[in-house]
Amino acid sequence: MPLISYKDARPWAKAIREAVLLKRMPPWFADPRYGKFSNDHSLSEEQIKTVAAWADAGAPEGDPQSAPKPQAFTDGWTIPTPDKVLEMSGEFDVPASGKIDYQYIIVPTGFTEDKWVQMVEVRPSNRAVVHHSVIFLREPGSKWLSHAQPGVPVSGGPADTGGAGNEILSIYTPGMVPDVWEPGTAKQVKAGTDLVIQMHYTANGKAGKDKTKVGVIFAKQPPTKRVLTLLPANTGFRIPPGDPNYRVDTRVRIPNPTEIISFFPHMHLRGKAFEYRVTYPTGETQTLLRVDPYKFDWQLSYQVEKPVVLPAGTVFECSAWFDNSPNNPNNPDPAKEVRWGEQSWEEMMIGFVDVAIDATWTRRDFFTPKPAGAGN
Ligand code: HEM
Known part of the structure; x- marks a missing residue:
């Protein structure tokens, strides 16, 4: 349903109140404790309170004279005209x-x-x-x-x-x-x-x-920088029948210096939460993104506000949690042991991540560890 004008939105006031209070809408599932993202369109607590107060007050229209112009949405390309x-x-x-x-x-x-x-x-x-x-x-x-x-x-x-x-x-x-x-x-x-x-x-x-x-x-x-999409994944898991919180991990050592620009966690219907962490060569650890709850219907990319710089030797880890219990309303069959597979009733665990490397390097250069002191 469009929510462009007052007339559009008015009948949905109760549903809007509930959706924003429960943070189901706008769709954004990054735990605010970790990272800052440029495509974060979540509402502030203040904005949520304002929307809820509006619905509680009987969804009044206010002064139509001072209403903002309705948002115009494009029907075609969101980017400028493609080359x-x-x-x-x-x-x-x-x-x-x-x-x-x-x-x-x-x-x-x-x-x-x-x-x-x-x-x-x-x-x-x-x-x-x-x-x-x-x-x-x-x-x-x-x-x-x-x-x-x-x-x-x-x-x-x-x-x-x-x-x-x-x-x-x-x-x-x-x-x-x-x-x-x-x-x-x-x-x-x-x-x-x-x-x-x-x-x-x-x-x-x-x-x-x-x-x-x-x-x-x-x-x-x-x-000056080349973007690569990396896909750290774990394909060897077996999620036991009925397990409400089964954890699957994957870890890779970053072979050469790089910068993270975005994340895109991917699981299927039993996906529950997903987390990206790093351990720097200094031993310091950092959680970069936690998507909780993970929603199969809302697979979003999370674009970092500032690139996250990773020196060579950083350990990059992803963890996924799956709910294979009958409490998961999306679960096609809680009695099944679930393994990797393409279809939604099977599972996946991929921590897609876009990184930027020196533009003169190829993907292969990036994955070839350089001897200490070799530069770059
Ligand atoms: C403050 C902003 C937003 C509000 C108040 C809002 C409100 C709502 C409400 C009330 C519903 C549930 C309707 C029902 O009861 O069946 C809903 C569902 C939905 N909204 Fe939003 N929405 C917002 C932002 C967005 C954005 C940014 C998108 C797209 C990127 C979006 C896409 C959808 C879709 C696809 C559904 C149906 C599927 C679902 O429930 O997940 N909404 N929205």
Whole structure:
């Protein structure tokens, strides 16, 4: 429902009061004790009190003369007009019901030179059937999905889920804001790269069609920092039946200096909470983000206000908590032991994190530890 005007909002006053008091709305689930995020649109205690007081007072209109102008929302791109739009060549038919394997659609970029991308927006044409979309960058020479014809969707298996080591350009989930990196920080797309668009369509009771597009804006000058999306994950867990608070961890040692720019925790229907922590080489520890409660319906990226600088040797840890008990209203089957899998009734544990490294370094350079004193 729109909440643009007084007339729109008035009938929802009670529901608005409840949603803001319980912090279900606006959707934002970062524990305020840790980190500061530039896309944090949560309300202050003062604002919450004001909204609740308005509802309690019978939701009066106030003076219409002094009302602010209604917010105008754009129907098209949220980013400025893209320099290049890459899209699926045809519509995908989403059935009304049943399980749909992840679909992979190859879209050649046609780039004849290496490009630096400053902004990316992923726009499904039919958001009601898109559970998520991951845009992978398949560089020339990669054999991944080499059997697929450009433009013709192919079903993928579990080995394809993580993109077979290929870089990610962007991720779309409902409520996601486009990727807009600071000037001087950009993602590289090599000449001859193909987009591999991973689409997770979910049947919602009504058949539909979707044609997702990706709009990009190129950097105006060569950047000094390159953005990489890393995906620390734990794929080997077994969540016992009925367990209300099962913890799964993953940890990696950061091989070279870097800076964190955003987080994107990912679990499925049993996901309950997610946490990112670091232990610096000095031994000092810090919690960078705690998403609690984690909501499957609201998979948000958390963009840090100031980059978090990590020296080489920092230990980067993620913890996920799962609720496989009957108390979890989203739990498809509390009697099941749950393992890693692509579908929502299976589970995942991925602590996506976007980092910025020196623009002259490749992904491989970043993952190769340098001998002490080697610089950078
Ligand atoms: C102060 C700001 C906001 C208020 C007061 C508000 C209010 C509400 C209320 C009252 C409901 C529940 C309706 C019901 O009872 O069924 C709701 C649901 C919803 N809202 Fe908001 N909302 C806000 C911000 C947002 C934002 C920023 C988004 C999108 C990014 C959003 C997207 C949704 C969606 C998709 C639902 C339905 C699914 C769900 O309940 O999670 N809302 N909102």
